[in-house]
Amino acid sequence: MSPRRTGRRPGNPDTRESILAAARAAFAERGFDATPIRAVAAAAAVDPALVHHYFGTKEDLFRAAMAIPIDPAELVPRVLAGGRDEVGERMVRTFLGVWDSPAGTAAVALLRSAVSNQWTARLLREFLTTQILRRVVDRLDLDPAEVPLRGALVATQIAGLAMMRYVIRLEPVASATPDTLAATIGPTVQRYLTGPLDGG
Amino acid sequence: MSPRRTGRRPGNPDTRESILAAARAAFAERGFDATPIRAVAAAAAVDPALVHHYFGTKEDLFRAAMAIPIDPAELVPRVLAGGRDEVGERMVRTFLGVWDSPAGTAAVALLRSAVSNQWTARLLREFLTTQILRRVVDRLDLDPAEVPLRGALVATQIAGLAMMRYVIRLEPVASATPDTLAATIGPTVQRYLTGPLDGG
Numbered sequence: 001m002s003p004r005r006t007g008r009r010p011g012n013p014d015t016r017e018s019i020l021a022a023a024r025a026a027f028a029e030r031g032f033d034a035t036p037i038r039a040v041a042a043a044a045a046v047d048p049a050l051v052h053h054y055f056g057t058k059e060d061l062f063r064a065a066m067a068i069p070i071d072p073a074e075l076v077p078r079v080l081a082g083g084r085d086e087v088g089e090r091m092v093r094t095f096l097g098v099w100d101s102p103a104g105t106a107a108v109a110l111l112r113s114a115v116s117n118q119w120t121a122r123l124l125r126e127f128l129t130t131q132i133l134r135r136v137v138d139r140l141d142l143d144p145a146e147v148p149l150r151g152a153l154v155a156t157q158i159a160g161l162a163m164m165r166y167v168i169r170l171e172p173v174a175s176a177t178p179d180t181l182a183a184t185i186g187p188t189v190q191r192y193l194t195g196p197l198d199g200g
Numbered sequence: 201m202s203p204r205r206t207g208r209r210p211g212n213p214d215t216r217e218s219i220l221a222a223a224r225a226a227f228a229e230r231g232f233d234a235t236p237i238r239a240v241a242a243a244a245a246v247d248p249a250l251v252h253h254y255f256g257t258k259e260d261l262f263r264a265a266m267a268i269p270i271d272p273a274e275l276v277p278r279v280l281a282g283g284r285d286e287v288g289e290r291m292v293r294t295f296l297g298v299w300d301s302p303a304g305t306a307a308v309a310l311l312r313s314a315v316s317n318q319w320t321a322r323l324l325r326e327f328l329t330t331q332i333l334r335r336v337v338d339r340l341d342l343d344p345a346e347v348p349l350r351g352a353l354v355a356t357q358i359a360g361l362a363m364m365r366y367v368i369r370l371e372p373v374a375s376a377t378p379d380t381l382a383a384t385i386g387p388t389v390q391r392y393l394t395g396p397l398d399g400g
Contacts, residue, residue, distance in 0.1 A: 111315070112315050112316060114367070114368060115311070115312050115315040115316065115363070115367050116312060116315065116316050121367060121368050121369070124368060125368050125369065125370050128368075128370065129370070148371065148372050149372050149373070149376070149380075149384070152364060152370050152371065152372055152373040153373065153384055153385065155360070155364050155368075155370055155373070156357065156360040156361045156363070156364045156365075156373060156385070157356065157357055157360050157388070158360070159360040159363050159364060159368070160355075160356040160357050160358070160359045160360020160361065160363065161356045161360065163315070163356070163359050163360065163363060164352060164355050164356045164359060165356075167314070167315050167321060168314060168321050168324060168325050168328075168355075168359070169321070169325065170325050170328065170329070170352050170355055171348065171352065172348050172349050172352055173349070173352040173353065173355070173356060176349070180349075183397070183398040183399070184349070184353055184392075184397050184398060184399070185353065185356070186399065187391070187398070187399025188357070188388045188391070188399070190399075191387070191388070192384075197383070197384050198383040198384060198387070199383070199384070199386065199387025199388070199390070
């Protein structure tokens, strides 16, 4: 993820990159929740205030470290805005909106990277869990004991959709319209989030 | 996928490997249906009878070329044996049975490889379509116009399950029992195969 450099340069670009590298290592190793900004700062040998100055909140730092082109704090409320019974369809549409956009290239690259690289896989897992799924399930008034399974089931369906549409390019999913995919896959996501978990 | 060799050896191992390499190239480029055994034989500069002698049917050659440890011709009827209404659960259980077995390592390696390599992706797509999905949907008495979409939707859910359970290792899906996953994901596969496509 770090840009290729032909020589060492002093100053900000190296500092920024050191912070991002320290953040990637810490988030992958300890997890997002257990990593304070000051631990990232210490690993990068900078002042915590500089980390905040460059990257904002810990969430922002995480997104920057993973080069994630979307902001779940902004996107997730939009998914949940339309009412509890349409959250499945809306989530499928929102993901397709991101992936089908120019930003989607980075998202698919991240998926590829997570498959071949254990560290990226850990980061992606942390990102899914703490930045997306937690935000979604926190607002749906679900049984807390069921939340982890519901979230992970949603992840299986959404990741599989990304995989078949953008990586394996299996037709007709690869070129289906967002309407078709929202209508067919939306109910699955809806059931995983709010329906009976055994399908009954 | 070819074994590493420290030097050239004459005779059968090279011939077998040439046939497998020719088969991988032909199946990826033209697709399984449009590739006759004799085209593979011609590309490998051997007699078609030798291809049959080494590898059996075209299906067997495809599995050997992809190092696929299972035989869909044997597995798929087992999935379909228990009646139309349990096919979703049974498919999830069957996949988990293969993946959780020693043979599963090869299956997960194939998934990883398909993500990073366009040729393997094409081969996997051909394999899913012609060897697994076609066999499943042919026997379920479905509207032929809906079959490709139904099959591809199943593939999104099954591939996403593999991805989250074995590659990203997202909990609790990573260590859930087959019973839990069959009960929760089985109804999704069932709907994609035989239910109303819009979930209604």
